[in-house]
Amino acid sequence: MSMEKKRNKKQNRTIMRTAILLLLIAAIGYTIYNSVTAGEVEVLKVGDQAPDFTLTDLNGESHKLSEYEGQGVFLNFWGTWCEPCVREMPAMASQYDVYREQGVQILAVNIAQSNFEVETFARQYGLNFPIVIDRDKSVMTAYNIRPLPTTMLVNPEGKIERIVTGEMTEQDIAGFMEEIKPE
Amino acid sequence: MDKLLCKCGHENPPGTVLCESCGRPLNEQEENKELADMRYEGTARRSQTYNKSVIDKIWNFFSSVKIGVSIIIILLIAAALGTILPQQQYVPANTEATIEAYYTDIYGTVGTVYHALGFHDMYNSFWFIGLVGMLAISLIIASLDRFVPLYRSLKNQRVLRHPSFMRKQRIYGHGPGQEDTLQKAEEKLSELKYKVSTDKNGLLAEKGRFSRWGPYVNHIGLIIFLFGVMLRMIPGFYVDETLWIREGETRAIPDAPGYVLESKGFTLETYTGEGEQEKFGEAIERVGTVAKNYQTDVVLYKIPEGALPGDTDEMEVVEEYPIRVNQPFKFDGYALYQMDFRQDEFSTMSFALENKETGDSSGDLTIDLVNPETNYELADGSVVELLGYYPDFSGFENGEPQTASPLPKNPGFLVKMTTPDTPDGETSFITIQNTVEPLGDNDYKLAFQSVETRDASGLTVRKDRTLPILGLGGLIFMIGVAQGMYFNHRRFWIQQQQDGSILLAGHTNKNWFGLKKDLDQVNEHASLPAYRDQQEDLEAQEKREGEQLT
Numbered sequence: 014m015s016m017e018k019k020r021n022k023k024q025n026r027t028i029m030r031t032a033i034l035l036l037l038i039a040a041i042g043y044t045i046y047n048s049v050t051a052g053e054v055e056v057l058k059v060g061d062q063a064p065d066f067t068l069t070d071l072n073g074e075s076h077k078l079s080e081y082e083g084q085g086v087f088l089n090f091w092g093t094w095c096e097p098c099v100r101e102m103p104a105m106a107s108q109y110d111v112y113r114e115q116g117v118q119i120l121a122v123n124i125a126q127s128n129f130e131v132e133t134f135a136r137q138y139g140l141n142f143p144i145v146i147d148r149d150k151s152v153m154t155a156y157n158i159r160p161l162p163t164t165m166l167v168n169p170e171g172k173i174e175r176i177v178t179g180e181m182t183e184q185d186i187a188g189f190m191e192e193i194k195p196e
Numbered sequence: 197m198d199k200l201l202c203k204c205g206h207e208n209p210p211g212t213v214l215c216e217s218c219g220r221p222l223n224e225q226e227e228n229k230e231l232a233d234m235r236y237e238g239t240a241r242r243s244q245t246y247n248k249s250v251i252d253k254i255w256n257f258f259s260s261v262k263i264g265v266s267i268i269i270i271l272l273i274a275a276a277l278g279t280i281l282p283q284q285q286y287v288p289a290n291t292e293a294t295i296e297a298y299y300t301d302i303y304g305t306v307g308t309v310y311h312a313l314g315f316h317d318m319y320n321s322f323w324f325i326g327l328v329g330m331l332a333i334s335l336i337i338a339s340l341d342r343f344v345p346l347y348r349s350l351k352n353q354r355v356l357r358h359p360s361f362m363r364k365q366r367i368y369g370h371g372p373g374q375e376d377t378l379q380k381a382e383e384k385l386s387e388l389k390y391k392v393s394t395d396k397n398g399l400l401a402e403k404g405r406f407s408r409w410g411p412y413v414n415h416i417g418l419i420i421f422l423f424g425v426m427l428r429m430i431p432g433f434y435v436d437e438t439l440w441i442r443e444g445e446t447r448a449i450p451d452a453p454g455y456v457l458e459s460k461g462f463t464l465e466t467y468t469g470e471g472e473q474e475k476f477g478e479a480i481e482r483v484g485t486v487a488k489n490y491q492t493d494v495v496l497y498k499i500p501e502g503a504l505p506g507d508t509d510e511m512e513v514v515e516e517y518p519i520r521v522n523q524p525f526k527f528d529g530y531a532l533y534q535m536d537f538r539q540d541e542f543s544t545m546s547f548a549l550e551n552k553e554t555g556d557s558s559g560d561l562t563i564d565l566v567n568p569e570t571n572y573e574l575a576d577g578s579v580v581e582l583l584g585y586y587p588d589f590s591g592f593e594n595g596e597p598q599t600a601s602p603l604p605k606n607p608g609f610l611v612k613m614t615t616p617d618t619p620d621g622e623t624s625f626i627t628i629q630n631t632v633e634p635l636g637d638n639d640y641k642l643a644f645q646s647v648e649t650r651d652a653s654g655l656t657v658r659k660d661r662t663l664p665i666l667g668l669g670g671l672i673f674m675i676g677v678a679q680g681m682y683f684n685h686r687r688f689w690i691q692q693q694q695d696g697s698i699l700l701a702g703h704t705n706k707n708w709f710g711l712k713k714d715l716d717q718v719n720e721h722a723s724l725p726a727y728r729d730q731q732e733d734l735e736a737q738e739k740r741e742g743e744q745l746t
Contacts, residue, residue, distance in 0.1 A: 027252070030252070030255045033336070040332075040423075041326065041330075044426045045322045066505040066507075092602055094587075094588065094602050096598075127566060127585075129570060148508065149506075149508060152506050154450050154505070155448075160291065
């Protein structure tokens with residue numbers, strides 16, 4: 014057998030083996046990546062398109078997320094029984110006063126509580142932003158919300174800019190609104 | 197490395213031990229053996245012949261059966277360790293911190309170590325999945341490395357083998373023959389369903405070669421199975437979620453986008469032990485109650501294409517279904533199973549507005565604990581106004597009533613009662629145990645009348661698109677097992693030498709008894725020379741030598 018043929022064969026062998034190994038390692042890597050990220054809360058990731066939804070607020074007005082394109086949306090999931098949610102509400106209200114004119118909208122999504130509870134709460138705390146109630150938890154499911162509070166920061170392009178789980182200080186809230194306000 | 201040229205003129209791949217074509221031993225070591233190693237037909241395992249680049253080294257690592265078996269043993273040990281304490285999804289905690297605390301609280305130091313080592317989530321850990329992946333690599337490479345040369349060798353085998361090859365077969369015979377010996381042997385072997393090919397003065401009879409592919413088919417099945425398991429990690433292929441739904445509630449089904457479920461009611465039936473059910477009487481006496489049926493009646497809705505989550509007006513009814521144990525509700529690849537229940541959660545509470553002194557009632561009111569109203573007007577013009585509602589009252593904080601959860605487990609009401617007698621209104625805070633009158637003594641009170649309850653159903657949402665793949669993998673696995681276990685690859689080589697004597701050799705991958713039985717039948721018909729089982733001879737000899745030594 015000529016030297017050239019031999020070299021070709023050796024090359025083919027290396028290419029073949031490398032290809033098979035790479036394919037298998039890619040499959041395993043993908044599996045591990047999936048299992049590790051599936052363990053985390055978010056199936057939604059930063060940079061994903063925020064799933065569109067439509068919910069009705071306490072005044073009977075419906076709010077569709079996609080209608081706020083061009084504005085930043087501060088999407089806060091909460092319930093009256095959740096203490097950190099309750100604590101951050103006044104701070105959200107006061108920052109809303111600052112950032113509303115700069116194109117940042119707050120939508121507070123209550124998780125399946127009664128009109129009465131939510132209305133009483135909103136009146137008590139003097140909340141100035143729209144509060145919508147997710148009665149069948151479909152928006153909560155679509156966003157895969159586990160712990161409360163969770164806040165999804167949606168940028169003017171409708172993409173998720175940041176996912177915040179846990180309580181936010183007023184300073185945090187101001188910083189986050191700064192991140193998603195339109196240019 | 198160079199190809200090995202056999203004396204018969206056949207070019208063998210480097211590393212070959214027995215010539216693919218004629219069976220001559222190709223190296224000295226093999227020449228000196230009493231019996232030929234027929235395991236892979238004396239072919240070179242491909243990995244052993246090249247060992248140069250890094251890729252070759254990795255390849256050779258995975259090609260080793262020793263490595264494969266080691267991986268299996270490590271996996272077995274790890275899988276066993278994961279069963280010592282419950283895995284994290286089975287402990288009653290759902291955040292990182294509480295899970296860690298749970299292991300320490302319940303199992304002490306052992307639990308702390310167990311959690312620290314990551315054993316609490318063994319089967320999802322990257323290293324466990326990594327090991328399974330390495331096992332898959334090992335299966336594929338080790339199979340490829342053995343299958344290809346074996347296939348080549350069996351495809352290239354020649355009818356006429358070199359006498360040295362035949363002499364080293366376990367079944368071997370040499371002796372005088374007759375003119376028609378070969379012809380008669382061929383007849384009989386064909387009758388026994390052997391594929392007989394002849395060449396000049398010899399024949400090769402072969403049967404059940406496909407049995408040699410059994411292990412490789414088996415491995416293909418395993419790989420398909422592992423591939424199916426891998427798919428479970430990809431969103432959309434596998435769902436295993438829990439959905440708690442109360443009577444009258446409408447809830448989006450987790451991980452089933454576009455589907456919404458309403459619970460019409462939960463039923464728990466028990467056997468009464470009377471009439472036709474008398475036969476259960478004894479059991480009922482012994483254990484108290486015996487459940488007959490757990491059932492959740494549901495309505496499935498679908499949000500139409502293009503509609504959005506939250507758009508409840510556009511939902512369309514798909515189907516009504518009674519979900520019972522072992523009778524899941526199946527739709528669109530999903531299945532809803534009746535798994536759990538909680539009975540008697542409060543749903544409404546009724547009170548009577550009473551004058552404390554006289555005990556006269558101004559009328560009754562019923563508060564819906566799921567969706568309370570603000571004003572309750574009574575017949576005599578009295579009004580009860582709900583000022584605050586705390587479904588799971590947990591105490592006061594800075595004078596504010598608090599609720600621990602959204603479920604009406606311990607409802608608390610802040611009410612203002614206005615009657616014709618007390619037009620300014622009186623304020624009262626009512627819980628199940630007591631009534632607080634924060635603004636001084638009231639003339640009226642809300643007297644608890646009755647409570648209505650509702651049940652909650654715990655459903656499991658399941659979807660498994662990987663089942664057909666797992667089934668296919670399992671089927672192929674079993675076919676491979678049957679192929680390798682219940683069929684044998686049997687071969688006979690018979691040659692008539694120039695002096696008229698007959699050379700005879702036989703080989704099988706298993707079941708030598710069956711091979712000998714076949715040969716005995718041929719012998720009766722064709723008068724072949726007597727054969728010996730050289731393996732048995734060798735063992736007998738070793739035994740004798742052993743006895744002499746002792």
